[in-house]
Amino acid sequence: MKAARSFTFAIIILLISGPINPSPLLAQTKNEKEHFRIDLQFGNRNIYRDSLPNGTDIDFMNYLHNDREYSDYQFLDFGLTMAPSETWSFKAGFKMLSDMQPSHFSLTARYYADSLNACFIWGITSTFSIYPQYLDAFNRFHILTDTGFTADLNTNFRQRTLNDMGLDLMPFLSFNHKRFHGLLTTGIGVYSFMPFQELITQKKTSANLRREIRYETRFSPSISSLSEIEAGFDLIKGRKRSFGLTLKAGLLLSNRRIPYSRTTVTWVEEQTISEKVNPDKKLYTKSDLSWGIYLKF
């Protein structure tokens, strides 16, 4: 135990103090303002959408994964930020859900425009991101509405991934004072659920009639409001390296829908009816809360 504590202390001292004898050449050529930051966070996410009663057409938004007791998703968030100068920084990040597969990806560019005073800097940030969520048991719509049929011959639990992709542009205000720092960002973005296809196969009870209902969703870009707040505290602050704790919250707010084409094929391929369905837009929010550690060097 004592050895472990000594080892940890030695690592921390090494991180703070930097190389014992840095090369003079390296010191001259390296941009003094260039820095990297590694983030590791754990977070919770909740997705909220207004749920409307089922009509004659399925609304896939009604079947977004929703855990009423706990957060809808827990994730591990990894981020690598590179700031080549005082004015620009770039971040690449990915998140993993409980399956531990990298499934969220984001690329962020941040431009530090001007300082308002010694503590505050404002700028513009832009992020391209894609994140998944689940559509659960969407065949329930048919089970409820298509009486007299085996509403879905696929007896598996019908769950699929729905990816939401978007690009945002947001002004930000950055705060730095001693060991405290924070970031407040708010702006707009354009987001759309990625198209997908689903098949429902049905058979009339005690009869020969079979039919397939084929869904093919379409892009539906939607203006979204995004806000983020991030606070950090440097537990260890060195001349070139710092290590600290961070807390981050984000909110995406928009009116969304999943439009689709529905093709109903009855008996044989030749008997096909195709329709386009545009469900009403409804309120959709994604709120993230995460906390973790960072290392800046």
Add this chain to the structure above:
Amino acid sequence: MRTLRKTLLILLVANIIRIIPGCCTCDESTMPFSFNKIDITNIDNSGDWPMYTDRDTMMAGAVAFDVAIFDSLGYYFGQAPAINMAGFGEAKAMKCDCGFQFNAQQYLTKINITTLYPLTPEIDAGNDVSDLFVAWSTSNSSSGSSLYSSLENTCNQTNGKTYYDSGVESFGLYLKTGVENTVARFVIKLTFSDNLVLSDTTNLIHIRNR
């Protein structure tokens, strides 16, 4: 000692070279056969998926039959080649799992179905009810679709078809209309490209509504 090493090396290389092309080779030739026999089996389609049944009772909306056509000479399955054990005739890294290929010398051109009993007040005995039937291929060309195909498409897919392992063409025939009679029976007539006509009559089916 050097001679022994060289010999072993040559033997090793020679056998490795023989193993590589010896992994598997299949005979691509096909065995011709003719359709000259028809067999009809009842299908219980009251559940989610069709099942063969010996019972002559069907639901009014689920009247269905499986039709199998094949060669009466018995080309059901190909004969496995004799194993050659003499010397190093064949060196195979794995068992060769090849399907035997059969090619029918004729193909289906038409399926006619005639009802022997009135189906509904509008459909009398003796009527051609082919248009009221759809098919579902159950032989090895099945597309895996959960939908039926028209009788015309079922005939077309037999043209130039290669059958693997067994020279049997089979498909289900499903009646689209609900039977409003207590019994039903059909004559199924298949016409082939060489003008051969195979015909058979289904069992007398007792219809139940529940």
